[in-house]
Amino acid sequence: MRMDELLKFAPRPTGAGDMFQLLRDRQPRTRSDLATLTGQARSTIAARVDLLLSSGFVAPAGEASSTGGRPPATFAFNPAARVVLAVDLGATHSRLALTDLVGTVLAEHHEPIAIAEGPGPVLDRVVELGLDLLSTAGRPVSDLVSVGVGLPGPVEHSTGRPINPPIMPGWDDADVPGLLARKLRVPVLVDNDVNVMALGEHTSEWPEVDHLLFVKVATGIGAGIISDGQIRRGAQGAAGDLGHIAVPGGLDLPCRCGNTGCLEAVASGPAIANALANAATSADVVALVRAGDLDASREVRAAGRHIGEVLAACVSMLNPSVIVIGGVVAEAGEHLLAGIREVVYRRSLPLATQHLRIVASRTKGRAGVLGASAMASDHVLSAAAIDALIS
Amino acid sequence: MRMDELLKFAPRPTGAGDMFQLLRDRQPRTRSDLATLTGQARSTIAARVDLLLSSGFVAPAGEASSTGGRPPATFAFNPAARVVLAVDLGATHSRLALTDLVGTVLAEHHEPIAIAEGPGPVLDRVVELGLDLLSTAGRPVSDLVSVGVGLPGPVEHSTGRPINPPIMPGWDDADVPGLLARKLRVPVLVDNDVNVMALGEHTSEWPEVDHLLFVKVATGIGAGIISDGQIRRGAQGAAGDLGHIAVPGGLDLPCRCGNTGCLEAVASGPAIANALANAATSADVVALVRAGDLDASREVRAAGRHIGEVLAACVSMLNPSVIVIGGVVAEAGEHLLAGIREVVYRRSLPLATQHLRIVASRTKGRAGVLGASAMASDHVLSAAAIDALIS
Incomplete structure (x- = not known):
């Protein structure tokens, strides 16, 4: 042997x-x-x-x-006993939180960033802000045991490296864990932002649910899949890529991916803004809906219906018991959910919908940091990690 | 405490x-x-x-x-050392196999049945045939350690009872494990036929693949999902129900479920037969294609394209590395696969398709019994079961 x-x-x-x-x-x-x-x-x-x-x-x-x-x-x-640094990076914003080992936020910071500046400047800033948060919380650097990071693009789970991320120029194959660990001297866990948000929403709001789908509706549209209690990433970590599924009954609009009729082309924040004369961004759309603009509300509801067409297929396929809708467009409120519910409950079979709940994210923009914290804590609380930490 | x-x-x-x-x-x-x-x-x-x-x-x-x-x-x-009885029940056929503990078939039998006769007569016949197979293989009844059963409808996994199975009148909530265990005195495991076929194909042909989708194309269309090495059944055991997903770009044909545009309404065996003047059943379609009938080949390929539209969504969602196409319509050969491949490789993103294989079932109609055998063996080879068996 x-x-x-x-x-x-x-x-x-x-x-x-x-x-x-x-x-x-x-x-x-x-x-x-x-x-x-x-x-x-x-x-x-x-x-x-x-x-x-x-x-x-x-x-x-x-x-x-x-x-x-x-x-x-x-x-x-x-x-x-110890703290973890939770990092949620988007295309144009960052949110960092220092938490204890069960996700209690001890100090928090968010600011605009430009992810396109590349891993060097962005991760240097993360280190700087992380040290600031430790200082704010009154914790020595030696209390930091791990870092969790969510990135806005595909990540190879085993290495923590981005793979051809479309909106992160300069980040392809960047050694994100290595770059952060060199300065912070602790293990660094990296995953794509939607998986991390799914984990955050699941851990903090729905720990008893084994089958949950978290859907982010923003510049892109993507999902994190929890099945039998665990994130499922698929063979290349590409699972949950809803944005480029063809919408049944959808328009044949061209999509940035090169195909036509993709969900993102008809229901993302930019697609909704495009259909409105007085909106340029997802945030504009949300502001209009909140101000009671009827056109904006109608477009958001129509986007919800398109998302519902794709989610109906996901419900037939995965039979989740909870679907959580998050991302900036979800902040427009009930119009999006109403459109989604309308189609999902009409299109899916009774066995799959009788106990299905479709709800808005409850983490108020914190799903990313809560998930990054859970990912980082979970890593250091395993038996082997504890033995290594205390030996 | x-x-x-x-x-x-x-x-x-x-x-x-x-x-x-x-x-x-x-x-x-x-x-x-x-x-x-x-x-x-x-x-x-x-x-x-x-x-x-x-x-x-x-x-x-x-x-x-x-x-x-x-x-x-x-x-x-x-x-x-011991044997298990593997039972694959369809609407109109049954196949039983007696296997050893790693799925080697020792004796086998198949015959037409009418599932609509109800659990009493059908399961009595299963017991009778099971005892015959033990006798044929020269094994005493005491060598039988468990039974695995695949049923053509939804099954509550925890109890092994069918739930509102549409093509199994009289079987709703029937205690299938209890009825068989009363006569055979061993544990009985029950799941729906597609999950069992997925397990059989995975165990016997693709044991090294962690993310596999098995698609059955027959009277109905359904999938068994292997993710991270395990069957995923979802919250109510309804996962993999492809047949009633709306086909993007499909016709708006009425479906037996009450909706329109479902995959089954355009691509199942009966739907293909319906489009042909000289075919009444799935078997007729297969026979025509094998005889070189061009209309039949064209309809099967068109059905493949519709299935491909839905599988493209599944690929984006689940990122499998292998899709296995089985069921009676798959016996028509390459036309079905060609239609499926054509659409999946066009519609899905490169990251998800670069290593994706779409292949025909290799188990020659035995996926069901091989899966039922694996399910039954796995149950009795756990540490607790072995301790109970030898104590």
Whole structure:
């Protein structure tokens, strides 16, 4: 038997990191609870609890009730022990948040950027702002354990590198994790913005839902797919690319991809603005709808119907129980959702729609940073990562 | 801490079933290999190997090469130890196979049925044929460890009961697992036929592919989705329902579901037959194409294009690396695939199609029984099931 085969199967030593996994649900437990849960000797438990306490990842959580004698001490996961930097980069804006290990925002900043300036200037600014946020929150740099980044383009999940991103000139194959890790000295996780937003919405608002679709309607249109509780990226990480699906019954308008009749060509923010005399951008469209402009409202609802045609196909295909609509165009409010619901509930079969909810994003523009935070935290709270951090 | 909470986390005792998981890859190993892999004491290993050997699930596999002294004995998973019954039920046909634990067919039978006779008569016949196959293969009933069944309608995965199956009158909410288990006294796994076929094609022909779509083109049109290596069923088990997706650019023909423009209304076997003067069934269509009938070939290719329109959306959504086309209409050969490929490669983005293969089913009508066998075997080879079987 070869060594690499042996290693493949070798059980990792059951250490403090494994014990920590039992505590991630944040319930306080006694040493005796942990001994019962793991079947390990009291002395082993005591040593591991001491290690986790001294690292800060676990903290005292008061005394358990006692049936007599001195009540035993309890311990629980301490999400404040470390911090992660969550970075949501768009074509023209950035939002950064410093959070604890369960996504509580400790400090936050957003500002306009030009992603087209390239990875050098943009990521330098991210590092600068990240250090500012640490300082604002009063946390030393040594408390930072990882960084999560959402990018507005396709990302190779295994390497964190953008792949031919259409709106990110200069970023193709850029080593984003390497560039950030060189300055911040912690692991960096990167994914495309829609997957990250899906993760943020799922983690913070719908943790109990196993099948969720997050749809971003903005300059582009894309989806993040949660199936059986996990993000599904497909073979090349290209899953969820709704924008270039042909709309059934849609107009045969030319699309920037070279095809005609794509969803983006009829229902994206720019497409809606294009149909209106007095709007140039997605933000203009949202402002008009909010001001009660009837033409704008009608165009947004029509866009919703086109999106609904494509989402009806997604519902038949994936049978989600929740579809969350986000992105800047969704800020126009109920008109978009009304158009989407109208078509999806008409077009899909009853078995797939009877328990389906189609709702607006609840994270108020924070889906990206919440998802980046969840991605970054999840990486450092695994058994192996905890063992490495506290050893 | 409550007992149910303790049980939720309690590690299962690491027994023979766990050790057996290491052997499922069918590589021969020595007791010493197993001690290295598990970190367990030689005496523990020896006892568990003895248990697995006496159960037959593991068998001697010759001697390992030795660097001196007596060469150590090796052991490997023995797929012939038990058998499973694989059942593929359609609207008008059934196919049953008795297989070993890795899908090798030991005995097989197919015959016409009328699913509309209801679960009583149909499942009685399944039991009768299953016992015949055991007898043909010379295996005692006690060798049978589980049954896998594919049904031509939606199935609630957790209970194995059909849910409002449109072409299975009398089967709604029928306790299929209970009815079979009462007579055969083994666990019964049930899923819809397309998921079972996807599993069969994946297990037997594409085990190394993580993202695969199996499309059945017959009286209905449906898909089984393999994503990250597993069947994805969605929230109600309704995922993969391609037949009632509206075809972009399709005709507005009425569909039996009550909507118009559904894929089934333009590209199913009956829809193709309907467009031909001299065909009444899917089988007629296949026969005409095979006989070189140009009208039939042209209609099959046109149906392929319609299917391609919907699959292009699926490719954008799921980014599979293989699409397998099966079902009776696929037996018409290359015309169907040519139509599908033509549209998918034109309509989908390069990132999603550059490594995409669209191929015909390779299992020659056996995808259903191979999938039912895999589903049944997988269930009984888990650590817990093995522990229960040999205790």
